[in-house]
Amino acid sequence: MSFTKEHIARYSRQLILPEIGLPGQQRLQEASVLLIGAGGLGCPAALYLAAAGVGRLGLVDADAVSLSNLHRQVLHATADIGRSKVESAREKLTALNPETEVVAYHARLDAATAKSFLPAYDVVLDGSDNLATRYLVNDACVLLGKPLIYGGAVQWRGQLMVIRPGQSACFRCVFPEPPQPGEIPDCQAAGILGATAGVIGTLMAQEALKLLLGTGQPLENQLLTYDALAGAFRRVPVRRDPDCAVCGVHPSIHALVSIDLMSCSHKEA
Numbered sequence: 001m002s003f004t005k006e007h008i009a010r011y012s013r014q015l016i017l018p019e020i021g022l023p024g025q026q027r028l029q030e031a032s033v034l035l036i037g038a039g040g041l042g043c044p045a046a047l048y049l050a051a052a053g054v055g056r057l058g059l060v061d062a063d064a065v066s067l068s069n070l071h072r073q074v075l076h077a078t079a080d081i082g083r084s085k086v087e088s089a090r091e092k093l094t095a096l097n098p099e100t101e102v103v104a105y106h107a108r109l110d111a112a113t114a115k116s117f118l119p120a121y122d123v124v125l126d127g128s129d130n131l132a133t134r135y136l137v138n139d140a141c142v143l144l145g146k147p148l149i150y151g152g153a154v155q156w157r158g159q160l161m162v163i164r165p166g167q168s169a170c171f172r173c174v175f176p177e178p179p180q181p182g183e184i185p186d187c188q189a190a191g192i193l194g195a196t197a198g199v200i201g202t203l204m205a206q207e208a209l210k211l212l213l214g215t216g217q218p219l220e221n222q223l224l225t226y227d228a229l230a231g232a233f234r235r236v237p238v239r240r241d242p243d244c245a246v247c248g249v250h251p252s253i254h255a256l257v258s259i260d261l262m263s264c265s266h267k268e269a
Contacts, residue, residue: 010097011053019215025053029099031212032056034121036109036137038085039063040072040187040197041127041151041204047075048205049100050093054212056101057093058121059086062108072194109133111258114140123208124148127201129187131178132258138163138171140256142246147211151204154190156228158200161219161238162207165247168220173241196228 003022014020020028031054035042038061049057065073065080065088073085080088086104093102107113109128114136118124124146126137134150141148141163148163150171163170203224210216223236246253 014052019213024213028053028212029055032121033123033125033208034058034117035125035127036060036133037127037129038075038089039069039127039129040192040194041153041201043073043075043089044198044201045125045127045205046089046093047096048202049208050097052209054100056103058103058105058117059089060105060107060109060117061085062106072192072197109136111136111256115256118144118146123211125204125208126150127204134171135178136258139246139253141165142170143256149204149207151200153197153200154187154192156193156196158196158226160200160203160224161222164220169238169240170244170247172246173244174223174238193228199226
């Protein structure tokens with residue numbers, strides 16, 4: 001595409017970066033990213049991806065905006081309470097950058113919807129708030145060969161890793177089996193500082209942009225942890241597990257399944 005004066009003015013501060021320039025901006029405008037969750041992680045990630053000029057963003061979330069969301073889910077406002085999160089997010093992202101196409105999926109991700117949504121996107125960001133979805137997204141991306149950026153945050157802590165199927169460790173390599181229900185507290189039970197989610201969501205967007213541009217060193221084969229109280233980041237090396245159930249030498253998972261953590265069962269779509 002040809003760049004207008006408006007395009008160049010909008011992206012001027014990143015166009016002067018040698019890693020981007022006009023060719024890199026072209027790549028971003030032709031790229032697509034699917035965000036799982038329009039909450040504390042998905043909101044800041046989506047804002048920065050739209051602002052950077054990613055051509056198409058997909059948002060998957062089945063929930064409505066509630067008052068308790070607003071301290072960390074920065075795409076939503078008080079007037080949005082009761083609205084679909086993906087519709088609220090689409091409105092704000094389109095206002096920020098009308099050139100970015102925002103596709104809203106008001107749906108809960110399961111094996112069937114994952115098969116429907118994921119193939120159309122270049123990179124997937126998992127900002128979901130439950131373990132069943134995290135394992136499902138990981139398995140779907142590995143089976144489909146889609147790069148995945150996982151992020152999580154609770155209380156004052158967060159973590160992040162980049163997964164490139166066939167090249168790096170996946171989520172199951174690090175966490176082979178889902179924990180028992182209630183073993184790991186979520187934000188509703190343990191609380192979270194909104195700014196902590198903002199840090200992780202912003203880093204997720206940055207890793208996505210690096211993948212789309214083919215520049216820098218993505219955070220693969222390492223788990224990046226963040227301790228907001230200490231103001232400290234730590235890189236934990238991880239490795240691809242040859243016995244991994246989904247990406248190992250002899251995988252036992254060959255089809256996408258939905259995980260029911262309450263019964264520890266798997267439901268194939």
